[in-house]
Amino acid sequence: MDLHMHGLDDHFTLPQTDKVSASRPLEWLKLGWQDFRQHPLPSLGYGLLIAIAGWLVLAVASNYTYLTSTSITGFMLLAPLGAAGIYELTSERQEGRPTSFAQSLHDLLKNLGQIAFMGVVLGSVAIGWERVSCILFALFYGGEAVNLHFFWTALLGEYWMFTAAWIFGGFVLACLTFALTAVSIPMLADREVDVVTAMMTSLRVVMENLPAMIVWAAIIVALTAIGFATGLLGLIVLFPLLGHATWIAYKELVH
Structure with a gap:
């Protein structure tokens, strides 16, 4: 599907992007696994850090059930x-240099400012969504004690319209965030570019490869769901796998 996103070049200096078939994400996953096996220990180190961060987030949220979602x-x-x-x-x-967890952290310094700024952008989105959700819960649930059982029961009960609207809002936010970050973070790690250029490149890649990116997003959601279903233990392997596959996708789509 070609949605003619080249108009972005009128406002941004963007790299060349390519188009791929809808089945290509499966190959990214396969190649990502092969790449993962080349340096499993440092990769698993990142997976473990993400799992620990997830456990801490869920531990805090467990005391405030309305914040869980x-x-x-x-x-x-x-x-x-x-x-x-x-x-x-x-x-x-790929450049023939020694690979290690410590060295990968050191190499991030070359564009750390823009990567950190991307973190601020994503953090602001997350905080904004949390605030909106809290306000909506307060307005629609009328001060009732909200727990997970109450929330999911409400889906088919008195508050089903609110629940449906809330889920739809989260879906729209997720789609927009995915479009702006699908290849922007690996691009920031790879090149000395600014956040806006990276996000606009990602947007063009997604819109010009919509069938493939829908498949890729579905794979990410499915594997992440498996990670959560295993108490985040699965993310120790699945997170670095997705990371390696995302890098391969970026290098194939952006030149």
Whole structure:
């Protein structure tokens, strides 16, 4: 599907982008696994850090049940930043340099300012969504004690319209965030570019490869769901796998 996103070049200096078939994400995942096996220990180190961060987030949210869903959303928004080090691992190997966890962290310094700014952007989105969710819960639930059982019961009960609207709002936010970050974070790790250029490149890549990116987003959601279903233990492996696959997708789509 060609949505003619080249008009972005009138306002931004963007790199060349390519188009791929809808089945290509499956190959990214396969190649990502092969890449993961080239340096498993440092990759697993990043996976473990993300799992620990997730456990801490859920531990805090467990004391405030109305924050559980929004904290998970915020975690998923910010977690991709943790893959920046994984992108450096692959870059080091492709350039014939020694790979290690410490070296990948050091290499992040070359564009750390813009990566950190991306973190501020994503963090602001997460905080904004959390605030909106809290306000909506307060307005629609009328001060009732909200727990997870009450929330999901409300889906088919008195508050089903609110619940449907809330889920739809989260879906729209997730789609927009995915479009702006699909390849922007590996691009920031790979090149000395600014956040806006990286996000606009990502937007063009997604819109010009919509079928493939829908498949890719579905794979990410499915594997992340498996990670949560296993008490985040699965993310120790699945997170770096997705990181390596995302790097491969970026290098194939952006030149």
